[in-house]
Amino acid sequence: xxxxxxxxxxxxxxxxxxxxxxAANVLxxxxxxxxxLDNIRRNRYYExxxxxxQRLSFERCKRIYNTDMQKKIAFVMRKNREDPWPx
Amino acid sequence: MLRSIxxxxxxxxxxxxxPTRQVVAYPKQLLHQSYNLKRAFATHSPEKNxxxxxxxxxxxxxxxxxLKYNMNLGMYPDKNISSLTINGxxxxxxxxxxxxxxxxxxxxxxxxxxxxVIAIDSGGSVGFRNVKKGTNIAAQAAALSVSQKILERGIxxxxxxxxxxxPGRNPALKGLQMAGIQVVSVTDSTPIPFNGNRPRKxxxx
Numbered sequence: 428x429x430x431x432x433x434x435x436x437x438x439x440x441x442x443x444x445x446x447x448x449x450a451a452n453v454l455x456x457x458x459x460x461x462x463x464l465d466n467i468r469r470n471r472y473y474e475x476x477x478x479x480x481q482r483l484s485f486e487r488c489k490r491i492y493n494t495d496m497q498k499k500i501a502f503v504m505r506k507n508r509e510d511p512w513p514x
Numbered sequence: 515m516l517r518s519i520x521x522x523x524x525x526x527x528x529x530x531x532x533p534t535r536q537v538v539a540y541p542k543q544l545l546h547q548s549y550n551l552k553r554a555f556a557t558h559s560p561e562k563n564x565x566x567x568x569x570x571x572x573x574x575x576x577x578x579x580x581l582k583y584n585m586n587l588g589m590y591p592d593k594n595i596s597s598l599t600i601n602g603x604x605x606x607x608x609x610x611x612x613x614x615x616x617x618x619x620x621x622x623x624x625x626x627x628x629x630x631v632i633a634i635d636s637g638g639s640v641g642f643r644n645v646k647k648g649t650n651i652a653a654q655a656a657a658l659s660v661s662q663k664i665l666e667r668g669i670x671x672x673x674x675x676x677x678x679x680x681p682g683r684n685p686a687l688k689g690l691q692m693a694g695i696q697v698v699s700v701t702d703s704t705p706i707p708f709n710g711n712r713p714r715k716x717x718x719x
Contacts, residue, residue, distance in 0.1 A: 472716040
């Protein structure tokens with residue numbers, strides 16, 4: 428590890444108005460988006476290749492299902508409006 | 515009849531508990547409304563410095579926490595980081611607080627830029643043992659202890675570097691803040707191998 432390298436540039440968040448909690452939350456959000464925390468948890472114990480394949484396939488199916496369900500919900504919500512022919 | 519008794523009693527109670535505050539006797543019709551009961555105990559004169567509050571140093575909280583940056587900061591550092599100064603001191607020369615939080619312990623060490631340790635404390639050094647070292651209370655205690663050591667040295671402005679994911683990660687930050695140390699930036703440097711060493715096998719409980 429090069430100690431002459433300027434540290435603390437990546438994954439750094441500035442604290443504004445002494446609001447340390449907000450900065451920590453922003454940092455958490457970044458780590459979550461880049462899936463860094465997930466990877467750390469997963470790397471705690473070794474995940475064998477067959478388990479990894481199973482997990483990836485499960486995630487892909489879940490993603491497909493979720494996007495289709497979101498589209499369906501959006502479609503159905505469009506029809507859930509006030510009665511256009513009130514009497 | 516009952517109302518007047520209650521009113522007198524509430525006024526007397528308020529006068530007993532806070533002799534310096536003036537309590538206004540409230541009109542009878544409004545006695546049973548809860549928000550007006552609050553007003554019955556409220557001050558109607560400006561609060562003066564009572565002997566209880568004189569010891570607290572309130573002026574620092576109002577005026578001492580403003581940091582002077584020499585440029586407008588965004589959320590994240592960019593290539594101009596080497597020219598950033600805070601209260602006249604370069605950002606890259608600020609001491610660093612390293613918070614290493616594992617599942618069983620948190621170690622908080624304050625170092626200078628090059629790495630020389632100024633103060634160090636951990637869950638174990640503040641008196642916790644074994645399982646209790648890896649708790650949020652231990653992390654907060656360690657942070658408070660380190661902050662006291664630092665404040666004696668005159669270090670108030672600091673940047674934080676966090677390593678590891680454990681129960682002590684956020685409580686340690688909180689402890690630093692509680693002790694009065696001003697945090698300028700928060701970094702994360704948990705070690706991420708690009709598929710390096712193979713971790714241990716999964717536990718079977």
